Amino acid sequence: MNRRELSRAYPQTLLVTGRQWRRLADRVAERHGLSEATALPLVMIARSGNAARQHALAEAMGIEGPSLMRPLDRCEKAGLVVRAVxxxxxxxxxxxxxxxxxxxVAGMEIELDRSRAAMFGDVDPDEPRASLRVFRTVRDFAARAAAAAPGMREAAV
Structure with a gap:
C-alpha cells in the first residue's frame, strides 16, 4: 500500500473500528442496564480518580460540555453519580x-478487560503503542484544524 492509499485507508479504518468498539461497549453497558452514552461518563469519572469537573470530562470524551448534561442528569437521578462543589x-x-x-463501572470494566485481553492477545505490545501515538497525532491535528476553522466540518474519510 503506498502512502496515499494508506492515508485514505487509515482514517476510514479508524472510524469503522471506533464504531465497532462502541457497539461492543454498548452491548456490555446494556447488560448492566445502561446505554454506552450513559455508561461512558461513569467509566471516565472512575478513570479520573473519581473526581472530575464536567468540562474536563467532556473534553476527555471528545464532546461538548452541554452534550454531557442529559446523561449526567440521568446518572445522578439513578443514584450513580454525585455532584459536589x-x-x-x-x-x-x-x-x-x-x-x-x-x-x-467495576462490572463493566471486568467485561471490557476480557474483551481487550482477547482483542490484543496475539498482538505484539509495541503495535498498540505505535498506533496510539498515531491516534494522538490524528486527534491533535483534528483539534488544531477545528480551532483554526470554527464552524467548518472536516470530511470523515
Whole structure:
C-alpha cells in the first residue's frame, strides 16, 4: 500500500473500528442496564480518580460540555453519580461516583478487560503503542484544524 492509499485507508479504518468498539461497549453497558452514552461518563469519572469537573470530562470524551448534561442528569437521578462543589472553585462542580456507580463501572470494566485481553492477545505490545501515538497525532491535528476553522466540518474519510 503506498502512502496515499494508506492515508485514505487509515482514517476510514479508524472510524469503522471506533464504531465497532462502541457497539461492543454498548452491548456490555446494556447488560448492566445502561446505554454506552450513559455508561461512558461513569467509566471516565472512575478513570479520573473519581473526581472530575464536567468540562474536563467532556473534553476527555471528545464532546461538548452541554452534550454531557442529559446523561449526567440521568446518572445522578439513578443514584450513580454525585455532584459536589469543587473546594478549589465554589462555582464549579466535581463529579464523583456513588456506590452504585462504582459497582456498575467495576462490572463493566471486568467485561471490557476480557474483551481487550482477547482483542490484543496475539498482538505484539509495541503495535498498540505505535498506533496510539498515531491516534494522538490524528486527534491533535483534528483539534488544531477545528480551532483554526470554527464552524467548518472536516470530511470523515
Amino acid at each position: 469543587d473546594p478549589g472553585d465554589r462555582r464549579a462542580k466535581v463529579l464523583g461516583l456513588a456506590l452504585e456507580g462504582e459497582r456498575f
